[in-house]
Ligand SMILES: [Zn+2]
């Protein structure tokens with residue numbers, strides 16, 4: 352193996368995408384092997400489903416582990432050609448006429464044994480070129496996987512929040528109407544407070560909008576940087592070991608730098624604005640609600656995986672998969688057809704919950720809640736390590752702090768609207784516009800103990 356590697360052997364170790372010696376080889380379902388990094392790029396450009404670039408057989412998965420056996424063979428082949436390369440005239444020390452077999456990490460240069468023992472290199476860290484090449488290739492593979500992962504994550508965030516600033520502004524405009532509607536039945540002496548609220552809402556709306564635009568621009572910029580770096584490395588990884596050693600060392604700090612300070616997904620939030628006299632007014636309409644408790648072990652798929660909510664193309668799928676027996680759905684024992692009614696529900700015992708009302712006839716229906724026009728709910732779901740609030744009919748994000756303790760539900764069947772109240776903060780979370788209900792409704796509560 353130390354001599355010439357037979358051409359046939361070399362050919363077997365060739366990636367059929369880049370036509371170079373395999374680097375971080377992965378073997379896909381059909382048995383063909385490619386460089387991990389080439390395959391990522393190929394599949395990103397290719398149409399789905401992913402299939403083999405050679406035989407077109409569809410591949411079930413798209414992420415593969417390194418084929419250790421192939422990696423070992425490639426390493427043998429590389430070492431052989433490295434030795435061949437080092438034995439050439441070009442890599443002979445001019446002074447000592449010896450092969451430069453030593454790599455100096457500090458100067459990033461190749462040295463012969465005698466040069467490496469000279470005073471100049473006394474304090475340096477040296478190792479054999481072979482060892483260094485192996486180590487640098489390993490580093491390179493790691494960095495390429497990490498760069499790819501980072502750029503995928505960045506892209507996912509960009510996709511998720513594609514229309515976030517647009518949704519945010521719509522939300523702020525709607526809140527202007529909500530503030531007016533909330534103050535309207537209150538005492539005229541509160542006009543000043545109303546004006547202040549409207550003013551600070553506008554200010555916050557604009558400043559968050561700018562912030563969202565800025566973060567988005569950073570994400571787009573990061574996408575470009577990560578991509579350029581990936582492509583640069585893709586080129587580097589196909590270079591000879593000697594070239595790799597001389598080039599990569601200088602690049603490593605840059606590769607690490609570009610992966611730092613990844614723009615984080617923004618979580619815009621409107622401040623809670625306490626409304627003087629709100630709770631006094633609502634408590635005048637206080638009713639006690641008794642609930643039927645039911646374990647949702649039959650086919651009520653309330654929210655089909657709310658955690659996968661996306662803003663992509665504005666089509667959003669919200670549902671909460673009850674899957675576990677710890678989810679409970681409760682319906683109020685009485686329905687409401689007229690008058691004003693206010694009740695409170697304790698929500699701080701779970702991360703996932705939904706509070707509100709639903710149409711009587713919806714109760715025994717199966718299917719998801721999301722598309723339903725029969726439910727008017729405030730929904731809280733935990734997604735990774737963050738929670739998000741939504742309202743249904745239509746499903747919309749709520750950019751407001753999660754209420755702790757209790758959520759108040761104010762059903763006003765005279766104006767046929769409904770509001771959700773953050774009891775602890777004396778503030779309005781959301782108010783449906785007048786006239787949304789044209790049918791009797793029943794209180795509803797859904798909770799998950801995780
Ligand atoms: Zn390749």
Ligand SMILES: [Zn+2]
Pocket residue numbers: 381382383403404405406407408
């Ligand atoms: Zn194949």
Ligand SMILES: [Zn+2]
Pocket residue numbers: 444445446447448449462463464465466467
């Ligand atoms: Zn020398």
Ligand SMILES: [Zn+2]
Pocket residue numbers: 455456457458471472473475476477
């Ligand atoms: Zn040195």
